[in-house]
Amino acid sequence: MDMTLLLPIILIATAGGLCFFIFTRFLVNVGSDEIAITERQFVGSELAPGRVFALDNEVGLRASYLAPGLHFIPWPIVKLSNKPKFLNIDSDELGIIEATDGVSLQSGRIFADDPAGGKHDNFQNPVEFLSGGGIRGKQLRFLTNGTFKIHPDLFRVTKIKKTTIPEGKIGVVTAADGAPLGGHLLSKSIDGHDNFQKAETFLQNGGEKGPQIDFLRPGVYNINSEVFNVAIHDAIQISENEIGVVDARDGLPMNRDEVVVHTPDNHQYFQNGQLFLDSGGKRGPQESILTPGTYYINPYLFSVSKRKQTIVSQGEVAVLISNVGKAPEEFIPNEAETAAEQDKHKARHVVPKGYRGIQREVLGPGAYNINPLAYTVIIMPTITRSVDWSAEAVKNNPDSSFDPFQVVSYDGFPMQVEVRCQYRVLPENAPYVVQKIGSIDELESNAIHPQIDGIFRAQVSRSPAISYQQNRAEEQKSAEEAVRKDLAKYRVEVVSVMITNIHLPEALMKTTQQKNLAEQEKSMYDAKKDAEQRRIEFEKTRAEADMQVDIIKAESGIKVAQHEARQMEERARGDASRVRMSAEAEATRTKQIGDAEAGVVQSKGEAQAKAYRDQVAALTAQGVTTVEVIKAISAAGLKITPDIQISGSGSQSGDSSNGLVQVLLAQFIQQQKSGPDRANNKS
Numbered sequence: 012m013d014m015t016l017l018l019p020i021i022l023i024a025t026a027g028g029l030c031f032f033i034f035t036r037f038l039v040n041v042g043s044d045e046i047a048i049t050e051r052q053f054v055g056s057e058l059a060p061g062r063v064f065a066l067d068n069e070v071g072l073r074a075s076y077l078a079p080g081l082h083f084i085p086w087p088i089v090k091l092s093n094k095p096k097f098l099n100i101d102s103d104e105l106g107i108i109e110a111t112d113g114v115s116l117q118s119g120r121i122f123a124d125d126p127a128g129g130k131h132d133n134f135q136n137p138v139e140f141l142s143g144g145g146i147r148g149k150q151l152r153f154l155t156n157g158t159f160k161i162h163p164d165l166f167r168v169t170k171i172k173k174t175t176i177p178e179g180k181i182g183v184v185t186a187a188d189g190a191p192l193g194g195h196l197l198s199k200s201i202d203g204h205d206n207f208q209k210a211e212t213f214l215q216n217g218g219e220k221g222p223q224i225d226f227l228r229p230g231v232y233n234i235n236s237e238v239f240n241v242a243i244h245d246a247i248q249i250s251e252n253e254i255g256v257v258d259a260r261d262g263l264p265m266n267r268d269e270v271v272v273h274t275p276d277n278h279q280y281f282q283n284g285q286l287f288l289d290s291g292g293k294r295g296p297q298e299s300i301l302t303p304g305t306y307y308i309n310p311y312l313f314s315v316s317k318r319k320q321t322i323v324s325q326g327e328v329a330v331l332i333s334n335v336g337k338a339p340e341e342f343i344p345n346e347a348e349t350a351a352e353q354d355k356h357k358a359r360h361v362v363p364k365g366y367r368g369i370q371r372e373v374l375g376p377g378a379y380n381i382n383p384l385a386y387t388v389i390i391m392p393t394i395t396r397s398v399d400w401s402a403e404a405v406k407n408n409p410d411s412s413f414d415p416f417q418v419v420s421y422d423g424f425p426m427q428v429e430v431r432c433q434y435r436v437l438p439e440n441a442p443y444v445v446q447k448i449g450s451i452d453e454l455e456s457n458a459i460h461p462q463i464d465g466i467f468r469a470q471v472s473r474s475p476a477i478s479y480q481q482n483r484a485e486e487q488k489s490a491e492e493a494v495r496k497d498l499a500k501y502r503v504e505v506v507s508v509m510i511t512n513i514h515l516p517e518a519l520m521k522t523t524q525q526k527n528l529a530e531q532e533k534s535m536y537d538a539k540k541d542a543e544q545r546r547i548e549f550e551k552t553r554a555e556a557d558m559q560v561d562i563i564k565a566e567s568g569i570k571v572a573q574h575e576a577r578q579m580e581e582r583a584r585g586d587a588s589r590v591r592m593s594a595e596a597e598a599t600r601t602k603q604i605g606d607a608e609a610g611v612v613q614s615k616g617e618a619q620a621k622a623y624r625d626q627v628a629a630l631t632a633q634g635v636t637t638v639e640v641i642k643a644i645s646a647a648g649l650k651i652t653p654d655i656q657i658s659g660s661g662s663q664s665g666d667s668s669n670g671l672v673q674v675l676l677a678q679f680i681q682q683q684k685s686g687p688d689r690a691n692n693k694s
Contacts, residue, residue, distance in 0.1 A: 036086035039077060041094060046160050047077035048092040049084060063112040064165055066138060074112070074137040076162055098154070098161040098168055106154030107169045107237050108134055113147040121188040122238055123148045124211055137162045151210040153235050174232040174241050179248070181307050182227030182241040189213070189220040196261035197224040197312055200285035210238040222311045224284040247306040247315050252322075254380050255301030255315045257281055257308075262294040270334040271385040274299035284312040296384045298335055321379040326394035328438045329374040330445045332387040339368040361442050369442045389450050391441040395506050398455055400463070401429040410452075413460055415514075418468050420476035427514035428467055432459060432494065433506040440502035447501050454501065462497045463508070466490055480513050558624070576602060 041047045055070040065071035072092060084091070100106045116123055127143030133154055134140060154161075154168065161168060176182045184207055192198060198219035203212045206227055227234075227241065234241060249255045257274075261284075265272050274297045275290035277283075281301070301315065308315060323329045339360040360368035373391075381388055399405075404412035416428045436444050436451075448454045470486055471479055479486060491508035498505050580602060 036090070037083055039082045039084055039091050041077050041079045041082065043079045044097050045079060045094045046097070046162070047082065047094045048162065048164065049073050049075075049077065049089050050092045051089050052087070054088050061115070062141075064137070064141065064162075066141060072164065074141055074162065074165055076137070076160070078160070095163045098159045098163075100154050100156045100159070100170065102156045103173050104156060104170050105173055105233055105235070106159070107171055107235060108150040108153060109167045109169070110134075110140070110145060110147050110150060111165055111167065113141055113145040116146055116148040121149070122151045122210065122214075122235075124214070125150060125152045133159060134162075134166050135160045137165050140165075149237055151214070151235065151238060153233070155233055171236050174227070174234040174236065176227050176229045176232070176241075176243065178229045179246050179305070180229060180243050181246055181309070182232075183244055183309060183311055184223040184226060185240045185242070186213070186218060186220050186223060187238055187240065189218040192219050192221050195288075197222050197284070197309070200225050206232055206234075207239045207241075208233045210235050224288075224309060224312060226307070226309045228307050244310050247301065247308050249301050249303045249306070249317065251303050252320045252378070253303060253317050254320055254382070255306070256318055256382060256384055257297040257299065257301065258314045258316075259287070259292060259294045259297055259312065260314065261312055262288055262292040265293055265295045268338075269293075269295070271296045271298050271382070273335070280306055281308050281313050281315075282306060284309050287312075298382060298385050300380060300382045302380050318383055321374075321381045321388050323374055323376050323379070323390065325376050327376065327390050327392050328441050329379070330389045330391055330441050331370040331374070331381070332389070332445070333362075333367050333370055333385070334387070335385050336364075336366045339366050361446055369446050371442055373438055373441050375438075389445050391436055391444065391451055393436055393438050393441070395433050395435045396451075396455075398432045398434070398459055398463075399429075399511075400431070401511060404431075415512075416464060416467050416471075418471040420471055420479060421473055422475040424476040424516050426471060426476055426479070426516075427512075428471065428510060429512040429514075430463060430467060430490075431507075431509045431511050432463055433508075434459065434498065435504050435506060436502070437504060440504075443502045454503065458501055458503075459498065463490075463494055466493045466497070476515055480515060483510055483513065486510065555624075 039047055039049075050072045051065055051068070051070050053070070055065075055068045058065055058069050058071050062069075063072075064074035066074055073089075098106065110123065113123070123146035125145070127140050127145050130136065130143045131140035131145065134150075134152075174182060186198065186207075189198070198221050200223075201213055201216045201218045203209065203216055204218065205212070207213060207223075207225075223239075232241075247255060259272075272293040272295045275287065275292050277290060278287040278292065281287065281297075281299075306315075321329060339362050361371050362368040363371050399408075399412045400415050401412070402415060405414060416430065418426050418428055420426055436454075444454060448458050467490060470490060474482070474486070487508065487510045490510070491505065494508050495505040
């Protein structure tokens with residue numbers, strides 16, 4: 012190409028490019044989501060001392076920026092530095108501002124106030140911020156959700172999440188800036204800060220640095236977390252059958268004689284800490300408690316411990332020992348009481364409601380919300396209880412049983428006595444039992460057990476071992492009377508005292524058993540001997556009764572013979588007129604014959620009667636009966652037994668009479684049989 016043509020083209024292009032370059036430096040196009048930061052150079056006044064960004068005609072990076080659109084700038088005096096995007100803050104975010112220019116921060120302060128107020132339009136007007144006295148450093152004011160034209164070099168923005176307090180939680184706040192604490196554990200409550208969302212108002216109204224008495228309930232809050240640190244804590248949940256015992260960590264000091272302090276009213280269940288302090292609340296354990304529910308309580312001011320409700324079951328009462336109220340010495344008893352009763356009340360410190368000490372009124376069965384720090388609760392059974400001193404009871408129920416008593420009798424034998432004591436405490440006596448001895452366990456261990464132990468040891472030591480066992484009922488009754496008398500001092504009613512078992516030494520038991528067996532055997536033998544004697548007498552009497560029939564028959568035969576003889580004599584006299592001599596002779600002969608026959612009959616009868624009596628004496632009535640039966644059988648010609656049969660007896664009594672009877676019976680039968688045989692032979 013011809014150079015003469017090319018040169019003009021180059022010159023035109025260079026001039027056009029130069030014009031375009033110069034034109035673009037004078038004109039600045041700012042997008043719809045941008046701002047333009049410019050810088051003045053070469054010509055202008057110097058920056059004021061301590062300043063970073065230029066105002067008006069000052070040389071330096073300018074505080075003002077160019078809004079979206081086409082702008083003309085006096086280049087090169089003013090040049091474009093950069094074009095940052097708009098700042099977007101989401102709905103769940105906050106923008107924390109730190110100004111890099113402005114008035115110096117006051118000594119001792121951490122965060123800057125906002126003297127320009129609404130003039131700087133949420134930091135979108137940097138010139139108004141600086142000219143209005145804006146302070147360099149972290150700002151108390153922050154940006155909420157939205158889109159903002161923020162000078163990124165003058166205002167550094169840090170995005171944070173909003174503060175969210177979930178349900179069942181609280182937010183405990185600690186201020187990083189403010190006045191020093193005035194001798195309190197927590198900063199006092201400040202009005203107007205809108206749940207710490209207005210940090211500037213908080214500081215202006217005297218907010219103090221440190222943990223705050225106010226706290227955040229469940230919700231979402233726009234809180235500058237650089238100024239206020241929020242710690243999430245659980246709300247206080249008191250379940251069914253529970254109570255909350257509260258201890259205040261701040262407030263007026265406790266008195267020396269106080270164990271639990273009186274809680275002022277209107278503190279809204281400890282949810283308004285400032286009201287608690289303003290009402291004269293004291294630090295320390297509180298008399299008031301929390302019942303089942305949900306409570307939003309500042310844990311920096313109050314600590315809450317959960318305790319079980321006081322449950323009084325059927326057959327029980329609750330005795331209260333109060334740690335709050337008037338001194339017991341101030342108790343003025345009822346005027347109707349005697350002087351002795353008044354002295355007893357003062358000495359025991361069993362007092363009515365409103366005084367410290369053991370409360371006279373007890374609580375019946377039910378559920379109670381009782382502060383265990385204000386009241387000591389002692390459950391006293393009012394039903395009949397049983398205390399056992401036995402090995403089996405200790406095995407089954409070691410908590411309310413004791414080992415059997417190991418004692419020594421009067422005659423030196425070791426014994427083991429098992430005892431059961433049944434007792435009860437009436438509801439109206441329960442406070443006095445507590446005053447004298449304490450709980451039911453202490454009553455059994457320190458009163459009932461020693462008393463009964465001593466009583467039974469003394470009893471056994473006064474009695475021989477065997478006598479103690481034999482007189483068990485009397486010893487039991489005596490022990491019960493002694494125990495009842497001793498326990499009445501403690502207002503305990505004894506139902507019964509029973510000796511359940513007595514264990515004697517084995518050697519003594521063996522000797523006693525042998526002696527008892529010997530006595531029983533002797534009694535048995537004596538009774539058997541008496542029975543045999545009575546049996547013999549009975550059989551003898553029965554045999555004699557059976558022989559009476561034969562005796563009567565013999566006597567009747569004699570009388571018949573006598574009558575016949577007299578009859579014959581009369582006949583002889585009638586014939587005397589005919590033949591005197593022969594009649595007299597015949598009569599004499601007849602008389603002699605009659606007398607002889609009568610004598611024979613009489614002799615036979617007497618002999619037979621004597622024989623029966625001798626047989627009864629020798630053979631017993633049973634033996635005689637047997638003989639008569641055999642005679643009858645023999646007369647009939649029947650043979651049913653051997654001629655002679657002898658059987659032995661294994662009786663331990665040594666009675667051999669049965670064998671002898673059998674021999675005699677056999678011989679007698681042989682004689683009876685041989686008699687007729689000899690008569691037949693003679694004939």
